[in-house]
Amino acid sequence: MAGVWQQVLALDAKYNAYRAPNNPQFRTLYIRRRSQLLRENANKEGDVATRKDYLRLRAQLLNSRYGSPAFSDQGSIKSRSFSLRSISRNTAESYDSLAALGPSDGRKRHRRNTSSGSLKHLYEGPMKRVYDSIEVVPTSAAEASRAMVGGKTVSENYAFAGMHHIFDQHSAAVTSVKFAHDDKTRVACSSLDGSLSICQVIPPPATVICMLKGHKGGVTDFVWSLSNDVILSASKDSTARLWDVAAGTCMRVIHDGSGGEVNCCLFQPLNNNMFVIGNNRCMVQVMNMSTGKGYKGGSSKITGQVQSMAFDSSGKLLWAGDDKGSIFSFTVDVATGKLAKARRITVCDGQAITSISARAWLSREARDPSLLVNCCLNSLCLFKIVSDDGALQLKKTFPIKQRSSYIKSCFCPLMSFRMGACVISGSEDMCVYFFDVTKDSKTCVNKLLGHSAPVLDVCFNCDESLLASCDEQGMVIIWKREGKQAQL
Known part of the structure; x- marks a missing residue:
């Protein structure tokens, strides 16, 4: 094959x-x-x-x-x-x-x-x-x-230093920041002030295109659809909302069936008419975008509040992390939306799992399917996916500050042929950290200073020329690569 x-x-x-x-x-x-x-x-x-x-x-x-x-x-x-x-x-x-x-x-x-x-x-x-x-x-x-990639090292390729722009349109913590898929110009943010914003960062000057308002509680998470025409958001007001990006309007309000606060959401990667939400009543639910209703057999209960989720690239495997320190894997029937619980992995008992990201492979030196996990134990964890049902094996940990904040991390979007492979995470010490997962020592290859509050989320645009980070005070910084033209 x-x-x-x-x-x-x-x-x-x-x-x-x-x-x-x-x-x-x-x-x-x-x-x-x-x-x-x-x-x-x-x-x-x-x-x-x-x-x-x-x-x-x-x-x-x-x-x-x-x-x-x-x-x-x-x-x-x-x-x-x-x-x-x-x-x-x-x-x-x-x-x-x-x-x-x-x-x-x-x-x-x-x-x-x-x-x-x-x-x-x-x-x-x-x-x-x-x-x-x-x-x-x-x-x-x-x-x-x-x-x-120009013969450059990982440190040289991720030499972000200058600030391209700073956004401060939100009055409360920005919980998530994401660039649109395969788009280096648009970035969206969600905030505990109950709104989302869509911003244009290229060409300068950077501007706020529109504000998405309607949630009655803080927005905890959001995700772009694959075609970037719809945004799905999750909120403490016990609803998920679907937004028309072009019109800047709400298309549909989905009420959580159990009445719980919705903490996280995901589109199914192969079928964006299907999405998943997780709430503070320990429920993972697969929903239909067209009807706003759940699929039969598409819900499952775990031991704690669902704080983070991730699909593998096939859309057949789903991981959910809770506030008790456990990650649950599920097999998903893409045709029927049916969930089947497969594995439970305890990362750190009693410490919340705040972020999960999956990647099939990172680089030629890191070829195993991997899961990147933030847990409130002052470490960023990299797991190897060791079975078809989502079992995990811890490979490495990287030092960050995280004891209570809902911090997220991400893989670099380009799976390059360069030596080394990077992951990026926010931290409670107000820094953005870059780690090379292929190194056994001195894994931190860059650290960005500029925030005045814990950094909650980080995200690259599609060609890695810009990096966005957000913090608990509502500030979003767009970082640019050193030099006039990045060599990718």
Whole structure:
């Protein structure tokens, strides 16, 4: 399965020079994002023949859109047969494209040539055999991979220092801050003053686009839909609300069935018509966005107040953390919304789990599926996901200050080929911390000072050029990377 996705990435890399010729940064971001998505889907169930058909059709579409870069000097492909020399040369060019993804990173290659054929023969013949023979063997060298990110260290890549803008439109603590998906310009905030705000940060000057008002209690959490057209919010007023982002209006009010305060919310990653809420009466509930009603069999009770939740990328596994120090895993039927409790993991008895984030892999040095957890024990915890039902194994802890505040953390959005991998967290000592999860000592690679209250949440935009952080006094700081142009 993984081999077919590797072939798709190799094909995309071959044509990458033809995308956005005047914007090389976009090309780099595009190919890295493709790599991330393909890796996430590599081990999912599916028919190999179907995936190979996808590869063939994508090759034809790319050729139709951009022409055939490998054979442009040979004239029309339709009426041309290929010599052994031309096939050999262009097979080598396919390796040159793969070199951009790290030829010194341990990829084993075997060349095969043929004497003649059509475009179909090319993709189903020698090139297909070349792609089929690729085997990914991670190594510690990764020289070409590091070249993709400018040869910089993790510390250099996350050298955020200057402030791009400061927002202070909220009169109470800002509980969560999130950039829109695949969007580096818009960020939204939720606050205990009962409102949410949507802000434009690029181009300057940064402005507040609109305020979303309607909740009768503090807003504890929110999330963007995948298409960024809807925001789902959770509140202490025992409701969740769906907001039309473009109009800035409330589309639907969902009342919690048990009458509890809603502490957290999530969209199902593969079906945004389905979302999950967790409340202070220990209930996890799967809801339908169209009807505002719960699914049959879609609720479950845990031992404490639900404070945080996270899905895996498949949407079939859900984790919920409570105020008693436990994380519960659930299997989710994507079609019916039915929940089934699977595991209970105690992180620290009696200490609230305030944030959970899931990631399929971080980098070439940290390839295990991972869960990032904030718990009120002065540590940020990184767990390895060790089974299909969500069992966890503690890998590392990182020192932060957290005893009582509802602090959140996040993975860096770009799963890069660089050495090292970063996670970021707020802290009660008013700092933002960057940690390299691949290091065994001196894991803190950057620390930002600027807040005058505990930092509750942090979030990157999609290309990691800006970082947002929020605190208990209602301040939101947008940080910018050092230098005029970040090398991603």
